Amino acid sequence: MASNHVIITLQDVRREYNLGVECIHALDGVTLELSDNEYVAIMGHSGSGKSTLMNVLGCLDRATSGSYILDGEDTTKMSDAALARVRNERIGFVFQSFELLGQLSACRNVEMPLIYANSGWLSRRKLATEALERVGLKGRMRHKPNQLSGGEKQRVAIARALICKPSILLADEPTGNLDTKTSREIMDLFRQLHNEGQTIIMVTHEADIACHADRIIRMQDGKVISDLPTAEDPASQHLKATHTKEAQA
Amino acid sequence: MIHLKRAFYAILRWILGFFRVLYQSIHLALSQIWANKTRAVLTMLGIIIAVASVTAVIAALSGLKAKILSQVKTFGTNTIFIMPTRPDEGPKQHASWWEIRFEPEQFDDLMEHCPSISKLGRQSSGGRHTVSFRDRSAENVNVNGIEPDCFQIESRTFLLGRPLSLMDEMQTRQVCIIDPRLQNELRLKRDCIGQQILIGHNAFIVVGVIEPRPSSPFGDTGSENYEIFIPFKTNLKLQPYPWIYAIAESRSAEVSEDAVAELRFFFRRTRNLEPGEPDTFRVESLKSALEQFNQIAIVVTMVAGGIVGISLLVGGVGIMNIMLVSVSERTREIGLRKAVGARRSAILTQFLIESVVLCFIGGLIGIGIGYLLTQAIANIPKAELDMAHIPWQAVAISFAFSGTVGIFFGMFPAIKAARLDPIEALRHE
Numbered sequence: 001m002a003s004n005h006v007i008i009t010l011q012d013v014r015r016e017y018n019l020g021v022e023c024i025h026a027l028d029g030v031t032l033e034l035s036d037n038e039y040v041a042i043m044g045h046s047g048s049g050k051s052t053l054m055n056v057l058g059c060l061d062r063a064t065s066g067s068y069i070l071d072g073e074d075t076t077k078m079s080d081a082a083l084a085r086v087r088n089e090r091i092g093f094v095f096q097s098f099e100l101l102g103q104l105s106a107c108r109n110v111e112m113p114l115i116y117a118n119s120g121w122l123s124r125r126k127l128a129t130e131a132l133e134r135v136g137l138k139g140r141m142r143h144k145p146n147q148l149s150g151g152e153k154q155r156v157a158i159a160r161a162l163i164c165k166p167s168i169l170l171a172d173e174p175t176g177n178l179d180t181k182t183s184r185e186i187m188d189l190f191r192q193l194h195n196e197g198q199t200i201i202m203v204t205h206e207a208d209i210a211c212h213a214d215r216i217i218r219m220q221d222g223k224v225i226s227d228l229p230t231a232e233d234p235a236s237q238h239l240k241a242t243h244t245k246e247a248q249a
Numbered sequence: 250m251i252h253l254k255r256a257f258y259a260i261l262r263w264i265l266g267f268f269r270v271l272y273q274s275i276h277l278a279l280s281q282i283w284a285n286k287t288r289a290v291l292t293m294l295g296i297i298i299a300v301a302s303v304t305a306v307i308a309a310l311s312g313l314k315a316k317i318l319s320q321v322k323t324f325g326t327n328t329i330f331i332m333p334t335r336p337d338e339g340p341k342q343h344a345s346w347w348e349i350r351f352e353p354e355q356f357d358d359l360m361e362h363c364p365s366i367s368k369l370g371r372q373s374s375g376g377r378h379t380v381s382f383r384d385r386s387a388e389n390v391n392v393n394g395i396e397p398d399c400f401q402i403e404s405r406t407f408l409l410g411r412p413l414s415l416m417d418e419m420q421t422r423q424v425c426i427i428d429p430r431l432q433n434e435l436r437l438k439r440d441c442i443g444q445q446i447l448i449g450h451n452a453f454i455v456v457g458v459i460e461p462r463p464s465s466p467f468g469d470t471g472s473e474n475y476e477i478f479i480p481f482k483t484n485l486k487l488q489p490y491p492w493i494y495a496i497a498e499s500r501s502a503e504v505s506e507d508a509v510a511e512l513r514f515f516f517r518r519t520r521n522l523e524p525g526e527p528d529t530f531r532v533e534s535l536k537s538a539l540e541q542f543n544q545i546a547i548v549v550t551m552v553a554g555g556i557v558g559i560s561l562l563v564g565g566v567g568i569m570n571i572m573l574v575s576v577s578e579r580t581r582e583i584g585l586r587k588a589v590g591a592r593r594s595a596i597l598t599q600f601l602i603e604s605v606v607l608c609f610i611g612g613l614i615g616i617g618i619g620y621l622l623t624q625a626i627a628n629i630p631k632a633e634l635d636m637a638h639i640p641w642q643a644v645a646i647s648f649a650f651s652g653t654v655g656i657f658f659g660m661f662p663a664i665k666a667a668r669l670d671p672i673e674a675l676r677h678e
Contacts, residue, residue, distance in 0.1 A: 055672055058588070060587075060588060060671050060672050061672055080592070080593065081592050081593075081594075084587070084590050084591065084592040084593075085590065085592075087587075087588060087589065087590045088589060088590020089590070093588050093589065095585075095675070099581065099584075099585045099675070101582055101585075103280060103281075103284050112586070112589055113589040113590055115269075115270075115273050116586075116589065116590040116591045116592070116595060117590065118262075118266040118269060118270075120269070160589070164590075
């Protein structure tokens, strides 16, 4: 199923914050390649540079040096307006704290990216309905965020991320504000989306969440320290060990 | 051709897109304002007060103007008033009214010397008298000596009988013209022509009933008191040294300035004024009176405009303040919008439109309150403002001003919002 068409290429990407007194290397020469329909987890402790990497991948931030090629286009030289367009058309964001607008219904929240894609009212309604159906919230169209549970909120946010049919879905700690059971449900949804062909990049510090991905990239001090399929990553082996222990007990 | 067609569609799409963004932003702005109703109204207060007051002032002024114009129409636009005045400077500055007053002979030969004048009528106020008929009487009635032409110049209409005639004048007949209210007061017959009444101790025969003059902003023209007119010379006989003034009519509106000049020249000579000495009389055409009023109106408008300007400024600062609060409250929202693809221009437009919408709503409420104020003003008794109305220009100006205030004071917060860094904004607590 996985085609080997490369959609993301990072070449020696650096991101430095000049604080006057010292220069912080948030990304210190990251080189990565991601193919279409991959499901990747980026792991690392706080300060490891995983959030910065996420921002760069999401075109919210620019690399200080190096090149970032998305869908064959070099984003490092794009204007702000062009980057806004890339974010709109190619990238879907899912945030830890959902970031839904309280005064808008679920449907209108989901529609929002389409406003900036300049699409008409009717097609917006149709696409939003489809996206909400896809995440299993068919009957919740008119609900306001405060009438929804945490899991449902995150589903609305995922529907919003998917509505412009992005090349990549970027999830930043998507289960950080959810309980274990809801987290599982969201992970199942991610798996389902992945099976439907969606490329997913997920940033997390929880090993058992990361294990839902197919590939785990570990970061430390702005560098990639390991990049392995999940089965070979120490996290999954540790998890497997605990599972067998639980099974034995 | 194909290129042209493509370009055309591109432009069409751009325009459509623009309206979509506009519609979206207005919708969003309205829901935002609706969500913070109290705050929005308090914010708009400055704009509301400014617009309401400017609307009311303009309505009052245009009402006054309409009123004066309608008065002028009843007088006739060619009318010129001639009255004695004490000058502000010169040797006659402290002259007594006795020295200043017109004497009847000073009008002799006026018609020969002033070719632009077609009619002249002298009037004299004969003071206030008690008028009585049998056992009924009215006190403090203004008795005016009047020449026949006055009725024509003022184009006054008669309800009954006839105006005073040249014969009445020449023979100093004891005849009078009364006002219908006086007729009622004295319980005269319905057809009172020929009945005899007493003015003071002299008997006069009623020859006509005149329609009362509509009340006028020029002051007391007899709307409050009863009017009674007797021939000019009859009045002189009863009272040898009355206060005399005159009204004249120029041949046409075009020559009214000439007529005024001729009259001035004539009176300066008959009243023996030295060259350089200021006039001891006033010759005023209705046209110049109207111009004077217009000047006063401009001054009042400017003063009101200044006050309105200040309150718009205060209102605008209020708008700016609340927009800044709104931007900082919605920092995360701005971050999110940027993350899902909103450009700077889209964020800028959104906040700018929000402040403009806020100002427009304020303007609308202001015009509504201004309308109510106008209604209230129009119903103040004796204020001569019953013709007060809001001209459409006032509405247009109010809207233009509130829109401008919205753009001007909304610009800074909107730029601030548009410049926010999405990463920082999303991290904002």
